[in-house]
């Protein structure tokens with residue numbers, strides 16, 4: 072099995088997977104990651120992929136304690 076984002080894995084792709092990233096607007100960068108942006112599937116670069124992934128992770132982390140807080144307070148009051 073080849074690595075899907077480098078070497079043989081991207082040789083078959085148009086321009087070896089290079090193009091313009093719709094998120095950062097960088098041209099001639101490898102756009103290998105499919106991401107849904109505003110309902111549309113778009114191919115983005117690894118930097119934007121990591122950026123969006125980190126944002127989603129932080130949002131999930133922020134949402135989790137808020138959801139758990141009422142449950143944690145309940146036993147103390149009772």
Ligand SMILES: [Zn+2]
Pocket residue numbers: 092093094095096097115116117118119120
């Ligand atoms: Zn990008």
